[in-house]
Amino acid sequence: MNLRLRKPAIALLTSFVLIMLAACGSGNKAEPSASGSQPASETPSASQETAPEKVTLSIMVGGNNKFYETITKEYTKRNPHVTFDLQTVDGSQYDTLLRTRIATKNLPDIIGHNVSDMARRYNPADNFVDLSGEPWVARLVNPDILKIGGKIYNLPFAASGSALGIVYNKKIFADLNLSVPRTFEELLQVSETLKTNGITPFYLGNKDGWVAQIWGLTTFSEVVKDTDIMDKINANQLKHADVPGFEEALGQIMQLFEKGYVNEDHLSVGFDGLGAAMNSGKAAMTVLGDFIEAGEQLGDYGIFATPGVDNPDLTVGTVTGWFISKNSKNIEEAKKFLDFWSQPDIIGIQYAEDPRFSAFKDVQVSFNPLMQGEYDEYISQGKVVRQYNDLIAVDTSELFRLYQDMFGKGKTPKQVLEAWDEKVAELAKAAELPGW
DSSP states (O other), rough: OOOOOOTTTHHHHHHHHHHHHHTTOBBBBOOOOTTTOOOSOOBBBBGGGOOOOOEEEEEESSSOOOOHHHHHHHHHHOOOOOEEEEEEEEHHHHHHHHHHHHHHHHOEEEEEEHHHHHHHHHHHHHHHHHHHHHHHGGBBOOOGGGBBTTBOOOESSSSSOOHHHEEEEHHHHTTTTTTSSSSSSHHHHHHHHHTTTTTTTEEETTTTTHTTTTHHHHHHHHTTTTHHHHHHHTTTOOOGOOOHHHHHHEEEEEEEHHOOBBBBTTTTHHHHHHHHHHTTTSSEEEEEETTTTGGGGGGGEEEOOOOSSSSSOOOOOOEEEEEEEETOOOHHHHHEEEEHHSSSSHHHHEEEEOOOOBBTOOOOOOOOOHHHHHHHGGGGGGGHHHEEGGGSSOOOHHHHHHHHHHTTTOOOOHHHHHHHHHHHHHHHHHHTOOOO
C-alpha cells in the first residue's frame, strides 16, 4: 500500500511564500538524486521543501538470492522515502502465481522473469512497461536479445544465458594444428583428421533428451535468424517440415554418425558421463554448453558456435531480469530503482554473489577460462543468437524424444519434423494460441 503525507494546514500560506520567492528569483538549483533521476531545474529553498512521498515498491522474484535484499536495503539507505516488499516465490509455483496475478490485475510493481517466457505467455505490450528509452539501455552489451516486438521490457541481470554449441579440447586442436571450424565442411575436415589420429571426434550423451536436443536447438536458431519463420510457425502459417534449413540441419548431425565420428555408445551415455570422457583425452569435441563438468581441466576447453550455417553466431539461453507492471502506481520510482540497479557499483553486488556475463559495457566480471573465451569472442561483440526453444511458442520436451529416435535410426530428419509439427499443433490448440 502506498503511504501519502497529509498536506500542512497552512498550505495556502506556503503557496503564497513560494510565489513570492519565485518572483524574487530566489529558487535554488537542485542536485541529482542518488537514484539517478533528473530533478526540475528550479526548486523551493531547502528549508521549505516538502519531503518526498513515501513509497513501498513490491517485488516478486523466484528464488532467494542474498543480493536482492542487499541492494534493496542500499536503495532505501540512499532514498529513505522508499521501502520494499520483497516477495520471493518458489520456482515451481512462480508461473502459476504470475499468471493469476496478471489475470486479476494484481501484479507487484516489479517482477523478475525471463524474456522468452514473457514473450510467449504474458503479452508484455499489455502488461509491462516499455523500457526502451531508459538511460541504461545505451550501456547494454546485447540489447537485441532482449527485444520483444522490437521493444525492451526488462533490465537484464546478464548479457546472455548459458552458451550452447560445440565444446572442444584446445590442447588436442593445438597438437594437431587444427583451427576452429566456421563451416560444416570445415567441421567434417577437422573430424576426419581427428579420426585418422585415433581420437573420437565427437563424444555425445544422447541418453539425456535435453542433451540430445542441443544440435537441433543451435542449428535451428541459425536457420531462423533475421527471418519471420518462427512468427509464421507460431501463427500456424508455416510448418517445420516445409523449411528446408531445418531438415538440412538435422541431416548434418546424422552425417557425423554415418562417417563414424561419434562414440558408438551415445544412447547409453548422459550428461554425467561427458566431462570424464572429454577429460580422458580420447575425444576432442562434444555438443553441449559452457557448463561442462571438466574440473581442473576446464582451462583446456573452448566453445564455438555450431556451424550449421557458415560463420554462425553463438547460441545463448534466455535472459532474466526486472520487468515493471503497467498497472503499477509507482512506475516512475520503479524506473529509478532499475536505473540504480544498473549502476556499476550496485550490479557489482549481484555479480560478486552470482557471476554472470555482464549486461553492461562498463561493468567487468571475471570468469573461468572457458567462459571468458566465449565472452571475448562472441558475447561482448554481439555475435549471439537466441536459442530455438525461446522462439517456439510451445514446450519442446517432446522434440527431445524425437531427436533420440532419429539418433537411434528410428526416424529420418523429415519424419522428425513432421511428427514435431503434429505435436506443435496439439500443444498450440490446447493452449488456445492465436491462429490455432
